[in-house]
Amino acid sequence: AQTVTQSQPEMSVQEAETVTLSCTYDTSESDYYLFWYKQPPSRQMILVIRQEAYKQQNATENRFSVNFQKAAKSFSLKISDSQLGDAAMYFCAYRSQNTGNQFYFGTGTSLTVIP
Amino acid sequence: KAGVTQTPRYLIKTRGQQVTLSCSPISGHRSVSWYQQTPGQGLQFLFEYFSETQRNKGNFPGRFSGRQFSNSRSEMNVSTLELGDSALYLCASALRPGQANTGELFFGEGSRLTVL
Numbered sequence: 001a002q003t004v005t006q007s008q009p010e011m012s013v014q015e016a017e018t019v020t021l022s023c024t025y026d027t028s029e030s031d032y033y034l035f036w037y038k039q040p041p042s043r044q045m046i047l048v049i050r051q052e053a054y055k056q057q058n059a060t061e062n063r064f065s066v067n068f069q070k071a072a073k074s075f076s077l078k079i080s081d082s083q084l085g086d087a088a089m090y091f092c093a094y095r096s097q098n099t100g101n102q103f104y105f106g107t108g109t110s111l112t113v114i115p
Numbered sequence: 116k117a118g119v120t121q122t123p124r125y126l127i128k129t130r131g132q133q134v135t136l137s138c139s140p141i142s143g144h145r146s147v148s149w150y151q152q153t154p155g156q157g158l159q160f161l162f163e164y165f166s167e168t169q170r171n172k173g174n175f176p177g178r179f180s181g182r183q184f185s186n187s188r189s190e191m192n193v194s195t196l197e198l199g200d201s202a203l204y205l206c207a208s209a210l211r212p213g214q215a216n217t218g219e220l221f222f223g224e225g226s227r228l229t230v231l
Contacts, residue, residue, distance in 0.1 A: 004157075044118075045205065045222035091157060102148070102171045103220070105158040 002027045004094050006106035013082045014114050020067075021077045021109045023092030031097045034068065036077045039089040039108075048090070051075065079111075087113045117142065119208050119223035127229045133194040136226045140187050140208030144221070147189040149181060152203040152225070161204075164189055165211065193228075201230045 003026045013019035025034070036048040051059045051068050059066050063083075067076045079086055092106040120139040128134050140147050148163040148171075160173035164183035181191040187208075193200055204227075207220040 006157075042224065043203070044224045045207075045220075047219065093158075102160045102163060102173070103150075103158070104160070105150075107155060107157040 002029075002032075002094050002096065002104045004092050004104050004106040006092055006109050008109045009107070010110045010112070012112040012114055013079070013086075015082055015084060017082055018078060018080045019082055019111065021079075021090055021092075021111070023075045023077070023106055025073050025075065025092070025094050025104075027073070027094065027096075029096055033095045033097070034066075034075045035093040035095070035103070036064070036066070036075075037091045037093055037105075038086075039091065040085075041088070045091070049077065082113050084113050084115065087111055119206055119221050121204075121206050121223035121226050123226060124224065125227045125229075127231060128196050129231050130196055130198060132196050133192060134196060134228060135190055135192045136204055136206075136228075138189045138191075138206030138208075138223060140189070140206075141221055144208035144210055145187050146209040146211055147183055147187065148207050148209075148220070149189070149191050150205045150207065151175075152205055153201075158205065161191065196230045198230050201228060203227050 005024045032053045034051045037045050038048045039045045049061045049064050063080045065078045089108045089110050091108045094104045122137045146165045149161040150158040152158045162181050163171040167183045178194045183189045203225040205225045206223045
């Protein structure tokens with residue numbers, strides 16, 4: 001089975017600074033999808049950014065970008081110009097191309113933004 | 116457009132009891148999946164339903180079951196509750212199973228189950 005590892009249970013960043021959250025995964029598949037989800041204290045999970053494994057170009061969504069290293073099976077999230085509203089639990093997730101809506105999630109990284 | 120609605124939001128049960136959780140997906144969404152979230156374990160996939168049929172099942176014991184109704188609303192049931200079942204149970208909906216490749220899973224706020 002696929003596994004997703006987030007080795008940083010907690011991270012903190014000063015407001016307006018940049019922070020990088022790490023994620024590694026294990027799979028024998030060549031085609032898959034990777035995601036970062038954000039879970040604010042209200043607990044509703046929302047999608048931050050997605051990456052298709054067949055695309056070499058790293059995905060970017062405004063202040064959020066990823067560093068996708070397929071050979072190393074690494075998928076880190078960079079948050080630039082951090083804002084107080086970025087404080088949340090962040091989950092890295094993997095989805096095979098063929099498993100419907102079955103995602104494999106990491107254990108999460110709790111991000112604190114310091115004013 | 117209303118989001119994914121889960122009820123109840125909080126509940127407390129004792130060991131050996133059973134519990135039923137409900138999830139109403141976004142209107143028009145026909146795929147519903149369930150996840151168990153615990154500290155240190157992240158989210159674990161329970162099962163997915165589409166058009167009243169279970170399409171995928173995670174690695175959970177048979178005490179965990181679910182179903183989906185013709186209006187796409189879904190319920191999950193846990194029988195003979197154990198202390199380890201204490202968790203946040205999240206429901207997510209999507210238009211169809213294949214839509215997940217865009218990441219467009221819409222999550223509810225969850226049902227917090229405490230087993231004493």
